[in-house]
Amino acid sequence: MDTATHVMTGVGLAGLSFLDPTMANHPELLSSMLFCTIVGSNAPDIDIIHKWKGNDIYVQKHRGFSHSIPAQAMLIFCIAGSATMVNGGLYFSTFLLWTCLAVLLHVISDIFNIYGTQALRPLRNTWIALNILPIFDPFIMSLHLLGTFLWLSGLSSGIVFSYMYILIFIYVLLRYVIQRKIKRKLLSKRDSGVTYTLIPMFRVDHWGIIASLDDRYKLGKYENGCIIWSKDIMKADEKSNIIRASKKNTFVHFIKKxxxxxxxxxxxxxxxxxxxxxxxxxxxxxxxxxxxIIKLDQKLNFVNSEIKRGFIRPTESAE
Structure with a gap:
């Protein structure tokens, strides 16, 4: 998910933590709890430090080791331990529990995106991406903002965020059901050798579709129960000497993997x-x-490479 959503998730978990008897009896711990949940909700993105090495290194490292099982455990204990030290060595188990929830929710929410994570590393180094939620989900953000407003208005934060997270669970489940429905519809009409990738969008009834055929990709959308194909992109000629020379770049190996x-x-x-x-x-x-962008000279020797990120639309540029 995006950083703003991770921050608001930390706020929501801090509100939910008042269901914990320790927090209910010691509301003065709120600032420490906010530290645990907000920092915990963003801690796996500590790999942003790789940005100083360049976009290619950062993209390859992002959501890798920092989202792995050992890194999650290290981050949880460091954050909870820091909050415990500030509070005279007390309430470690409480801080540990809610920090653990914050870190795990970060990793789980990232798994639901198209980018995915290496969350099971070192057990498995494969990228896990469920393609159910967009990177930024306005519904989930809106619920967190509403819950925070109701908390500040004086309502019980534990009750407010309990209902909120139940709604989010139902919402994610609904997206999963719709995704499965679209896949069944696509597979029922599938020609031999065609595979499909679904891309989640803001609305639950709108999804992007990529169909991979032998010689091309078909791009389309699922909208209001209808599948609409909009564009064909020819696949690169794998026999081309230029393509084969560019594939030697490590970043190309990464994105193909x-x-x-x-x-x-x-x-x-x-x-x-x-x-x-x-x-x-x-x-x-x-x-x-x-x-x-892989640059080659006229003899197909590697010159340099550049990774551009940000406000671009590769599906339009790749025609």
Whole structure:
């Protein structure tokens, strides 16, 4: 999820923590609890420190080791231990419990996105992405903002956020059911060798669709029960010497390992070639899409590479 949602999740968990008898009897611990839940809700994104090495390193490291089982455990104990020290060595178990929930919710919510995480590392190094929630979900954010407003208005935070998280659970379950329904509809009409990837959008009845055929990708949308195809993108020629030369770059290895929806576009230059590699799953400006630009000379020797991230739309640029 996005940073703002992680922060609001921390606020929500701090409100929910008043169901804990320790917090109910010691409301003066709220500031320490907010520290545990807000920092815990953002702690796995500590890998942002890799940004100083460049976008290519950051993208490859993001949601990797920092979201792994050992890293989660280390972050939980460090955050809970810090809050305990500030409070004279008391309430460690309470801080540990709610910090653990904050860190786990961060990782779980990231798994529901298209980017995914290596949450089971070192047991499994594969990327886990369920493609159920968009990177930023306005419904989940709105519920957190409403819950915070009701808490500040004087209502019981434990009760308010209990209902809120029940609603979020039902909402995620609904998205899962709709996703399964669309997959069944697509598979019922599937031609031999076609695979489908669903991209969650803001509305539960709107989903992006990528169909992978032998020679091309088809991009479309599921809207209000209807499947609408909008664009065909020819797949890169894997036999092309230019494509094969660009694939030697480590970042290209990374994106091909992470996604099955990869497209490459060759651009001829005066002094050689540029090969632009796109992950077609990123069809929204919110998703922070990226493009890897591999520069080759006229003899197909590697010159340099550049990773661009931000407000780009690879599905339009990759035609």
């Amino acid at each position: 992470q996604s099955d929806c990869i497209h490459a576009k060759i651009i001829e230059k005066m002094d050689g070639y540029e090969v632009h590699w796109y992950d077609l799953r990123y069809q929204s400006r919110i998703d922070e899409p990226y493009v890897a």
